[in-house]
Amino acid sequence: MRASAKTLVTGAVLMLCAVLGLSGCSDKTGSEAKPTRIAFVPKVGGIPYFEAMNTGAQEAAKQLGVEWDSIGPATVDPAEQIRIIEGLIQKHVDVIVVAPNDPASVAPAIAEARAQGIHVMTSDTDAPASQRELFVNQATADGIGQALTDALMAKTNGGGKYAIVSCGETAMNLNSWISVQKEYTKQKYPNAEIVSTVYAGEDQETATTMAKKLMETYPDLVGLVGECTTSAPGVARAVRESQKIGQVFTVGIGTPQAIKPYLEDGSCSTSVLWNVESLGYLTVWSAKQLADGKTPAEVNKVSGELPAVRFDPAKKTLLLGDPLLITTANVDQFKY
The missing domain is CATH 3.40.50.2300 (Response regulator)
Incomplete structure (x- = not known):
């Protein structure tokens, strides 16, 4: 029985994927790879700081073609963060980003996510003794x-x-x-x-x-x-x-x-x-780099507003920049 034209085309596509190692190929011709799924667990949900960070992150997600979700605990209880991380492990998202309330408490959950093949990074605050792969630092x-x-x-x-x-x-x-x-x-x-x-x-x-x-x-x-x-x-x-x-x-x-x-x-x-929305943008950019298997350069042009973000490979840390002094003279420049 002769193969149909559709079967031949499908087989050729799959063979090309295997030879070239292309990601995102599937056994259904015309289908697209799923976007990278990034989930952020802030210290606490609902406060203006993390809402502003979320605004910048959403803009980056739209521009970079990834899915972004921010799921904050109701209180700063580290156990609440851990429960959220465990839920994200069950969903098997691509990257979990966390701003730990307690670095020591959250370390086992980070280790579990890594064991499941999920990338993990920190932003805003770090857990350097954990298995996190990157830290996005707002300022020194x-x-x-x-x-x-x-x-x-x-x-x-x-x-x-x-x-x-x-x-x-x-x-x-x-x-x-x-x-x-x-x-x-x-x-x-x-x-x-x-x-x-x-x-x-x-x-x-x-x-x-x-x-x-x-x-x-x-x-x-x-x-x-x-x-x-x-x-x-x-x-x-x-x-x-x-x-x-x-x-x-x-x-x-x-x-x-x-x-x-x-x-x-x-x-x-x-x-x-610091510019909190820019911190959110840099967080998403960094998470996509991680998901794509890329190591940041020593100096990175992330966007027009972030033209020279530095990376410290020894500490696996990206630095947003210098602190910003906000007074009556410049407070209205920021809408958050």
Whole structure:
């Protein structure tokens, strides 16, 4: 029985795929390869910072032809992140990206994903002791920690007591910045002292309450640092509601539109950040590189807005760039 013309064509296509090692070929002529599926697990869902990151990621996904999904836990409980990662392993997505609340807790889940052949990378905060393959870093710890300290000391004449209201107690990025702040304060500002560091989770109301308590405990406090995008407006609000604008100065890691009212009334002096949407874009670009089996170059032209992203092969880290100082002069340039 003679083969049909359709059978001959199909056989030729399959043989060509086998010879050339082409990806995306199937036994159905005319079918297309499925797009790369990338899933992001942020520290927590629903806050402006990760929503802005998601906006940039969606734009990159559209331009690069990949599928992107962001699935955030309701709280900063590491167990919630692990449950989401386990669900993504069951779905066998191509790349899992995580911003770990607790690097140690999430490491076994990352190992399980890798054992199942799923690529895993981190973004925003790292888990360097895990089996993650890449880390997309927004800025160096030195850059962020020093910028926060300098911005506050510029308002306190380089001295006085100040306190830090952080978020997740085990968040590696926040803890690395705090370590820099402590050492940098000792070295450059000997007349200044960090008197306390407290942790509010990712809850702005808790940050406000904690900041008020710190001002009560230390009546001579001159500064507060909000170490994340929920505690930055939280500490500024505490100063506003305590009627201590001009007496207690605040700086922090605040998204532009959330921190804008506090910049305008002086309860916050400066926000130290980076372009969060660009961080999301770079995350998707990096995940596609990983899925495609490509190693980033030392300097990468990612997009028109990201023309020279550096890659450190030893640390497997892509660096978005330098920190950005947000004040009343430039806050309206950012819509998130």
